[in-house]
Amino acid sequence: LKEKHKILHQLLQNSTS
């Protein structure tokens, strides 16, 4: 699932601003 949702995964990884 992570592989198919790279952008969402990246957004989740980004630190909360």
Place this chain on the structure above:
Amino acid sequence: NGDTSPTVSMAELDHQVQLISKSHLETCQYLREELQQMSWQNFLQDEVESYQSKPREVMWQLCAVKITEAIQYVVEFAKRIDGFMDLCQNDQIVLLKAGSLEVIFVRMCRMFDSQNNTVFFDGKFAGPDVFRALGCDDLISSVFDFAKSMCSLHLSEDELALFSAFVLLSADRSWLQEKLQVEKLQQKTQLALQHVLQKNQREDGLLHKLRCKVSALRSLCSRHTEKLSAFRAVYPDIVGTHFPPLYKELFG
């Protein structure tokens, strides 16, 4: 041990309400005051006609962009919910994939003017006729009806925040790996929602009414998926090359 009923103190519930309300306000895209200030700005007839005369694929692309912008705020909301980032990455993705559009529909009541049957879209308040070029009048009409019905509940920001979190943390989504963890989070959120409803002295049946909204949300989202599939069957290249990648990831 299979026990999903957390024992939570009143102080903890208050804290939970405060945290989720703060997360909601930090990520709600528009403050109520901002929307209030813009409430008189409705699209003029020639502007409505300009949206209506757009090619179907252009209007779909515009709406996909607007939905994607809103989704990014929902992702930020999820990240700030206590316990969400402790879930495994698979389940974070599952919950957002299934729930982000539902939260957008819940949040939409903040941007909805019941009296005029308009919603804030692309800088002004738009009636359902603005979306005619999409070719999904039935879905648009259902979305507006849903927003109107949510508005009639007159939820406060903290009630809306808790309900949004409750929707997002649905433990019955397919493909969850640690369902029990999600159940615990959702139950804790439901307790906080009940707590805030009692504290705000809301009518007894309101929680039941909100629970009924969950099935309406699911229906709206599955109809969005159907409409997208139908659109993609006619315009596969438009979706492939012009739609936001995040939108395609979530709904493709």
